[in-house]
Amino acid sequence: MEDQTVCRVVDAQSGELVEFDDSMNVDDSRFYALPSWNSDDGYDLLESFTGKLYSPLARTELRRVLSGGRGVFRKFKDVIKTYPEVERQWHFFKDARMNVRIDDWYNNLRESWGLEKIESSVCDAKDETDELIQDDFEFCEYNPACDADCTTLEIESMAVEFADEFDGELASAFLEAFKRQSDYVSFEKKRGILCRSHSGDFSGCILYSFCPLNAKSTVLMTDFFVPQNYRGLGIGKELLSRCIALLKNCGIQRFLLLNSIFPKFLEPLLVRFGFEKVGSGFVLNLLGVN
Template sequence: MQFELTKSLIESIIFSMEDQNGEFAFDASSGSVISLDSLMQSELDEMSEQDSLYSLPHWSSNDGFEIMEDFAESVRVPNVRTELEQVLSNGRGVFRNFKNVLSQYPQIEKQFHVFKQRKMRSVVVEWYNSLRESWGLEKLNQDFEEYDELIQADFEFQPYNHVKDSDCISIEAKKIAEELEAAHRGNLGKAIAHFWLRKFDYESSSGIGGLLCRTLSGDFAGCLLFSDCSSFAKNVVALTSVFVNQNYRGLGIARELFSRGISLLKEHGIQEFIIADSALPDYLEPLVARCGFEKKGSVYTADLA
């Protein structure tokens, strides 16, 4: 018996997968997840005859541990990553201690829940696609990355104001420079950090615009800045910089900055948005492609007309 995989059904399946104290299955005739422990054998036989009962995707504590390992490796805040890795290597009370560490860092804790949900959803979709194959149907290609609610609830986006925000941007840019210098030891790191900071030595502040992202308590989370090219090319802007504070990475803030920034530029009649920085990080390339940028040589351009 075929059925549709909805968002609410995915959430119900995930909830049951994590319950290690019972055995569950999906009943397509009722469209719900049911506990097998509460059914009589006669009821199970009837469902089997109707071909409506499906075992849920396999999930164990080992799978949960692997998610914690994968997440710890992805954390970009060095001290938090170290704490999480130490918990995972201790071997006792891992799940409880992992949660205890995350509770000290609320934003990273939220990142973990998003990360975990995304991983488990992919398992459910893979399970559903195997059923679709058995039904002679094409596989679904669904993207379940959902950061919007998290971003809307915990962050604010404001237009960049050079008078009010330049000092903040300078401080945050220096933090990124320190990261770059630490990642590339010796003179190489110093050189990379130097050229990164040069991006913020504006000849004139009048042509700099963009967006800032802050937490509800006012802490800097990220920014997207662009330069007006009207003095030599009308209706064109160029990306000056985009970066996210290391405490808030992985939440989709950069994506939201680009999305809102492009909407803002369209409202002001900008027709072309270019990225002429050959040092664009690799991890941003898929993002700018999704935002409509095309790579032409070493330059990315987005037609906003």
């Protein structure tokens, strides 16, 4: 379907795609035309994928490509090649949409033959995201001796994000507040989960410490990062899930989060995991988590 340079049809006798020629009588008992597909369909596919993409850096670049005029398809491929995880999402998304088109086409044929429709062969997007996380990333417990530099650099990178969102002194004020929240305790007193790509790149972390420091069953989230080029892949959700499991295994009863600096888009994720809004923050009662 995507190859528009050659017209092919399905040969029902051999079960293969064959190149069309004028001697064929399409749509009789042997040869069947494939579903139509043109450049407009392709552009709509690119636009739909970009609109659903959560990775902010990749999404911004792809939107620029889509509004740039000529060479859209080539430029789109060039951009996603620089984001391997996004490229994998794209291929899954494209294949799923194409499969839907094929399934609809085949079911229409089955109806014309007096047969029942078959169920869609499209996989759940959630399953594909979970598979990507498991296959492409490694999760381990935070080791302050080896990992403190990663989190320090990520805090510094937040300066760019705050500068993009706020003006001048206000951006500096938010960054300072963010640092103070992280500096509640020194890195060697923090625990948590860290994520790296298989190539060793830092891809996110979630850290906590006892609060107060002499507490036995209550911890405070001090850091929760996913670098911009790894966002939208489900890493944050996986980090939070693994952290909660770790806390339960350690006998922790309450997990606190001060919401003064953390972004608002985290709230739905926290609620899904059972956090309750308390004042300006959130509390998870781990005794009530299955």
